[in-house]
Amino acid sequence: MTNSLDLPGRPQDTRVVVAMSGGVDSSVTAALLKAEGYDVVGVTLQLYDHGAATHRKGACCAGQDIYDARSVAERIGIPHYVLDYESRFKEAVIDRFAQSYIHGETPVPCVDCNMSIKFHDLLGTARELGARVLATGHYIASRALPGGGRALYRAKEEERDQSYFLFGTTREQLDILRFPLGERSKPEVRELARQFGLPVAEKHDSQDICFVPSGHYADIIERLQPGAAEAGEIVDLEGRVLGAHAGIIHFTVGQRRGLGVATGSPLYVVRLDAERRRVVVGPREALRMSRIVLRDVNWIGDGEIDEVLADDRREVFVKVRSTRPPQAAWLTAANGGYEVELVDGEHGVSPGQACVFYDAGEGQARVLGGGFIKSAVSAADATPLRDERPAAAAASG
Numbered sequence: 001m002t003n004s005l006d007l008p009g010r011p012q013d014t015r016v017v018v019a020m021s022g023g024v025d026s027s028v029t030a031a032l033l034k035a036e037g038y039d040v041v042g043v044t045l046q047l048y049d050h051g052a053a054t055h056r057k058g059a060c061c062a063g064q065d066i067y068d069a070r071s072v073a074e075r076i077g078i079p080h081y082v083l084d085y086e087s088r089f090k091e092a093v094i095d096r097f098a099q100s101y102i103h104g105e106t107p108v109p110c111v112d113c114n115m116s117i118k119f120h121d122l123l124g125t126a127r128e129l130g131a132r133v134l135a136t137g138h139y140i141a142s143r144a145l146p147g148g149g150r151a152l153y154r155a156k157e158e159e160r161d162q163s164y165f166l167f168g169t170t171r172e173q174l175d176i177l178r179f180p181l182g183e184r185s186k187p188e189v190r191e192l193a194r195q196f197g198l199p200v201a202e203k204h205d206s207q208d209i210c211f212v213p214s215g216h217y218a219d220i221i222e223r224l225q226p227g228a229a230e231a232g233e234i235v236d237l238e239g240r241v242l243g244a245h246a247g248i249i250h251f252t253v254g255q256r257r258g259l260g261v262a263t264g265s266p267l268y269v270v271r272l273d274a275e276r277r278r279v280v281v282g283p284r285e286a287l288r289m290s291r292i293v294l295r296d297v298n299w300i301g302d303g304e305i306d307e308v309l310a311d312d313r314r315e316v317f318v319k320v321r322s323t324r325p326p327q328a329a330w331l332t333a334a335n336g337g338y339e340v341e342l343v344d345g346e347h348g349v350s351p352g353q354a355c356v357f358y359d360a361g362e363g364q365a366r367v368l369g370g371g372f373i374k375s376a377v378s379a380a381d382a383t384p385l386r387d388e389r390p391a392a393a394a395a396s397g
Contacts, residue, residue: 022065105352232277
């Protein structure tokens with residue numbers, strides 16, 4: 001059987017901790033590695049008060065999931081531990097999620113969870129258990145580099161690729177992390193689950209935001225921060241008042257439905273002014289942004305980012321939302337930080353989202369890193385950083 005972890009030595013001499021969420025992907029990961037002979041230990045994180053999410057179809061990290069993970073561990077014959085991370089998860093993920101919405105941003109809590117909980121705290125636990133590797137069921141590929149170290153690549157199955165949520169992974173973490181499903185498709189994984197006789201083989205996939213059982217973000221924010229939903233005005237691009245709203249936490253950039261105002265033509269949320277409690281709306285073309293200012297940038301490409309950008313800008317492909325394909329852009333060092341110029345612009349760019357860098361726009365491109373969006377400049381207002389298109393973009397279109 002193929003060695004999924006790309007490690008020297010005998011599998012039976014190598015301890016591997018598998019992060020088991022109770023879903024089919026992490027369960028197959030554990031079963032695969034056990035079948036390959038590794039000394040596998042399953043760990044499940046209890047992250048939040050399960051409550052109403054316990055039996056909701058599509059939830060994850062709920063009480064049923066802990067039971068499912070334990071059942072899988074028993075089925076494949078590995079030890080299994082449940083760790084209480086509720087307080088840490090609330091501080092690092094849920095509270096930050098609420099504050100981000102209150103400030104008019106659109107957060108990506110799965111990125112925070114990966115950076116703060118799974119690939120930091122859980123990685124430390126894996127080391128304490130004597131593990132050489134922490135493996136997860138994410139759909140992303142990890143490969144050794146010719147000169148040493150490892151790199152991340154988009155998953156084989158584009159529809160399942162989770163690289164957008166993992167851009168914050170560090171080089172040091174990459175040496176220990178493995179993603180055995182990155183070169184597999186979801187149907188393959190389902191079939192493997194059936195072959196292994198796993199009780200979760202037909203289980204529904206989890207949703208991205210595990211701690212929002214109702215699907216209504218504002219409910220969670222109001223519970224965490226009573227009074228956060230302060231009423232305000234809905235205004236057009238010129239500042240004319242068109243209506244009223246019950247709190248900016250009910251809106252996201254790019255939203256069209258539920259605005260409660262009508263002008264005869266479609267209106268979209270263009271930006272959120274948290275300080276003045278204003279929701280600014282306009283036509284779709286007003287959503288098109290061409291320049292993005294970033295914060296908290298993580299670089300895992302070759303070299304150091306400041307050296308890479310010291311003499312010139314870097315051609316990259318970027319994703320500003322998980323569901324969007326990568327598009328050509330320039331990455332530059334500017335104003336004491338980093339900025340991205342989108343060659344063809346992008347609609348609905350929101351502060352708080354991630355902007356992830358790749359070295360190509362198609363296939364299993366290498367992940368170069370990324371950052372969080374601090375602000376964006378509309379295509380109508382931006383002055384191009386340079387006149388020509390990147391060579392890669394020109395060649396493709």
